[in-house]
Amino acid sequence: MRTLKTLFLASVVLIASNKINGQTFIPAVKQFIEIQDSIVAITHVKIIDGTGAAAMNNQDIVLVKNRIQSVGASGKIAIPAGAKIIDGSGKTVIPGLIMLHEHLFYAKPFEGDYKAVHMTYTFPKMYLAGGVTTMRTAGSIEANADLNVKNLITKGRMAGPKMDVSTPHIEREGFIPQVQSLYGNESPERMVDYWADKGVTSVKVYNNITRDDLARIVKAAHARHIKVTGHLCSITYREATDLGIDNLEHGFMASSDFIPNKQVDVCDRAAQAQSLLKLDDNSPELRQLMQYLIQKNITLTYTPTVFEPYTNREVIPGGGIVAMAPFLRDQIQAIYDQQVNKDSLGQLAFKKEMHRIKQFYSMGGKVVMGTDPTGAGRTIAGYSNQRIIELLIETGFTLPEAIKISTLNGAKYLNIANETGTIEKGKIADLVLIDGDLEKDVSNIRKMEIVFKEGVGFSSKKIFASVKGKLGLD
Ligand SMILES: [Zn+2]
Secondary structure, three states, X not given: OHHHHHHHHXXXXXXXXXXXXXXXXXXXXXXXXXXXXXXXXXXXXXXXXXXXXXXXXXXXXXXXXXXXXXXXXXXXXXXXOOOEEEEOOOOEEEEOEEEEEEOOEEEEEEOOXXXXXXXXXXXHHHHHHOOEEXXXXXXXXXXXXXXXXXXXXXXXXXXXXXXXXXXXXXXXXXXXXXXXXXXXXXXXXXXXXXXXXXXXXXXXXXXXOOHHHHHHHHHHHHXXXXXXXXXXXXOOHHHHHHOOOXXXXXXXXXXXXXXXXXXXXXXXXXXXXXXXXXXXXXXXXXXXXXHHHHHOOOEEEEOHHHHHXXXXXXXXXXXXXXXXXXXXXXXXXXHHHHHOOOOHHHHHHHHHHHHXXXXXHHOOOEEEEOOOOOOOOOOOOOHHHHXXXXXXXXXXXXXXXXXXXXXXXXXXXXXXXXXXXXXXXXXXXXXXXXXXXXXXXXXXXXXXXXXXXXXXXXXXXXXXXXXXXXXXXX
């Protein structure tokens, strides 16, 4: 009976599937697709193209199937006959966001700790609704599930961004039960190979690994052309750089380089936090570290969204409290009410990090973005990806810089910049149409209308509406 039912359901799904621009979507995904024409022209629109160039007013963009066929001043490029015309007057187009510290899990609060809970169904589509067309999961508590979600998205059976899936956090003993993955004399090389064989394309290391672990992980990963990133603590940035790491998570917030008399291979989070609060923004040691990272071509992932909750502004940065299941919303609101305006150290750390990132970037440092929906449980997929653009402006970046850091920089790191990351003729049509002038008010980033992924236009509003009150139930 069961087999018959499954067969029946499978055939219904198959019949109802629909091809759009060469991609197949099941009805559950198709319901979110607003624009499915094979020729689309967005006219009279403002473009911020992701290269860092100034915004251009009154532009036309033509999409043919999954590619950007042409971009130019309105009226100067040919609009093919039969094109679906979208009037972009008063609107803005940016490239699809490319975010490198995302997770498919959420930090569900529990008595001062948190439990990493996989958000298999809500998070992938929320990322897409938040403008993300490509994401890296920087660490995974269910790497198999992440790989399967990626596969389902590719096949049009789930809505979500293109994914670069990382290993589980490679970690020794720490304080988060879901995270340790390396025990005793177990081989770190075997772990890298095991996950690379399954299709993982990035490696993430965590707080308590040793220098020996990192050296072996980097060697094994690089042998397979896979990059390694780390949220470090036991290992300093300088040590990790010398061991060949590619990317450091959380800007300078995870640097243990400034702990006086630091013990090697030992993570002391309190000392780390204190040393960073004490660190003068203009200290020569900090500047030397920045220069060293730049010289060694290290990329920093800036994740202000995971720290902002400790400054107690919006309950859910980016305005996503409507997405939360009522039980979770009440819990989060209660925690917020208890803490609001009580964490001045959190505010100081947040400001100092902004200053350091701006300085690193000005010196020529490579910065990419990621939201990291963990921490206080108040950073959630999609909404935080929009919020991060506002935070880049607060950090002191110009709007074109903010967009470039959140798009092209991520594409370059992932080696996909020849295909995506900017609005340019010939590139894949990964772009976001925003209902408002982003230059006039950056908070218009919250008014995303259509997120085009490979030329297929998903309705941001429809997706966000579909998860209302559901986050935490899946
Ligand atoms: Zn993380």
